[in-house]
Amino acid sequence: MSKPQRPTPRVLTVKNAYHLTPNMIRVTFQGEELANIYEGCAGANCKIFLPAVGQSREDFAQELATGRPTVRTYTVRAYRADVMEMDIDFVDHGDNGPASRWACSAKTGDFMGFRGPSEVKIKDFYADxxxxxxxxxxxxxxxxxxxxxxxxxxxxxxxxxxxxxxxxxxxxxxxxxxxxxxxxxxxxxxxxxxxxxxxxxxxxxxxxxxxxxxxxxxxxxxxxxxxxxxxxxxxxxxxxxxxxxxxxxxxxxxxxxxxxx
Ligand SMILES: Cc1cc2nc3c(=O)[nH]c(=O)nc-3n(C[C@H](O)[C@H](O)[C@H](O)COP(=O)(O)OP(=O)(O)OC[C@H]3O[C@@H](n4cnc5c(N)ncnc54)[C@H](O)[C@@H]3O)c2cc1C
The missing domain is CATH 3.40.50.80 (Nucleotide-binding domain of ferredoxin-NADP reductase (FNR) module)
Structure with missing residues (x-):
């Protein structure tokens, strides 16, 4: 049996990005592309897809549909369905990795690909x-x-x-x-x-x-x-x-x- 096709990643737009603390960058995404994501997904992991430096949004969207842009795994830190916003927190470990490098320079209007979120890690809290x-x-x-x-x-x-x-x-x-x-x-x-x-x-x-x-x-x-x-x-x-x-x-x-x- 052939594997089910994965959905093409969404292209998310950066609302703002700032250092939450010296070594952590919070990137907030906003826009209609964030509709239809389940509420309560904070803590679930997701795949992010990174554009090449200077790549246009149209080019990147095309590559997401047909090619293999650089992909990394991150966590949804917060999702606000009412205003269609999502926060992802990136460790700033300098420019030695594409995701950290992307986050270090992220600014309003920038974009990246997003697939997910998966299920949250702990669904039931029953411990002493x-x-x-x-x-x-x-x-x-x-x-x-x-x-x-x-x-x-x-x-x-x-x-x-x-x-x-x-x-x-x-x-x-x-x-x-x-x-x-x-x-x-x-x-x-x-x-x-x-x-x-x-x-x-x-x-x-x-x-x-x-x-x-x-x-x-x-x-x-x-x-x-x-x-x-x-x-x-x-x-x-x-x-x-x-x-x-x-x-x-x-x-x-x-x-x-x-x-x-
Ligand atoms: C389920 C899951 C959820 C995750 N959620 C988050 C999240 O919300 N936020 C987050 O920041 N990371 C998260 N990570 C970790 C993230 O995927 C890795 O840190 C990833 O390697 C970062 O990609 P990069 O392109 O920046 O670096 P890469 O290209 O993967 O690595 C480049 C170099 O950087 C080093 N490096 C990678 N990560 C770190 C780090 N954190 N500190 C110091 N050096 C590092 C590597 O060892 C390597 O030498 C998550 C990972 C998983 C599996």
Missing amino acids: WYLVAADMSALPVASAALEAMPRDAKGVAIFEVTCAEDKQSIDAPAGVEIQWLVHADPHQASTAQEDFIRAMDWPTGVCQTCIAGESGVIKSLRGFLAKEVKLPREDVYISGYWKIGLIEDEHQKMKRAEAAA
Whole structure:
């Protein structure tokens, strides 16, 4: 049986783009192309398609329909159906990747392709307590999960950011304690999140997780949660979002190979 055809990506228009914090760029898209997206999609991932420098909108739309522009995976940070707006937060890791480079120069009227969103990562919140951990690439998914939790939820959220000014204000339940860790060079492996988690007093009861970030950190944490803590798989969302030294395509290939092994 042939694979179902994927819909052609939408072309979204930038309303504005600015540094939310020193190492995070918020891009807000606005326009009719954002109609018919499900409400409550904050935290779901999406594919973004990047135009070449200087490419016209018409040319890019044509390429989206028939060619293979550069594609990357991001998270819907917020969607406001009433005004047809969407926010996507991009880590500013300089001009060494097409997505970061695009976001660094994004301005009103710019455009990119968008496919998605997928389903949100955590649909049911049923735990006695929540463990959330994220580096900057996963702040959008972790923040959206914290915002969607029941207001009486309890737990711990650990965020690793590049500098103290990268802390964000997040509408988390009052019972979730937020810890900010600073790791100045994201290209150097860090054990800060795992050290913190290992040193915690683990509450009893059902624990659900929302954990994502650099693949090396995630691999080690996944092993700890599965083999030492023995958390049931169905209660765990944990995912490698990028890997030091690899571009996204290489990272995805590595993940597929690991999953198949
Ligand atoms: C489900 C999912 C959701 C994601 N959501 C978001 C999101 O909302 N916001 C977000 O910023 N990222 C998000 N990411 C991560 C993002 O897809 C990767 O960071 C991606 O590699 C960025 O593409 P790029 O073109 O900027 O860099 P690439 O061309 O992929 O990589 C170029 C170089 O930059 C390095 N690099 C990549 N990402 C980072 C980083 N975060 N910090 C430092 N160096 C880096 C690579 O190791 C490589 O050396 C998500 C990933 C997944 C799988």
